Amino acid sequence: MRRPILLLIIMAIAFSQSDILSPNILNGVLFPLLFSAALLVLLIWLIGRSRGNRRGDGGSGDAGGGYYYGGKSGDGGSGDAGGDGGGD
Known part of the structure; x- marks a missing residue:
């Protein structure tokens, strides 16, 4: 946020x-070139900031x-915890 404010101050001056x-x-x-x-x-x-926000957004969220992408269902550990889940 500091960069655009500094640029706006430079542009105003x-x-x-x-x-x-x-003459x-x-x-x-020099001042018109600086502006x-x-x-x-x-x-x-x-432009770079607007493209940076869209870079990782492939419609996936x-x-x-890590709640939805963690591999667990979120209901107390009934997700895949490893092992075969069966008895002898």
Whole structure:
């Protein structure tokens, strides 16, 4: 969350200081280029973040808790606990 806020601050400062018609190289060239570069980095960050959320989502859900993907049925251990389950 720190990166987009920093980029927005850089963009605001660069936009406020830029003057394309100025003969000064700092205000006429560097600040508009800094604004454009920060905007490009922000867009790349947003695209990467949106693709990162879809990367592991094959329609299968999240195995974060392990409750559904643990191999047990969750009703007190009546799932597959190993062994053959039979007597002699």
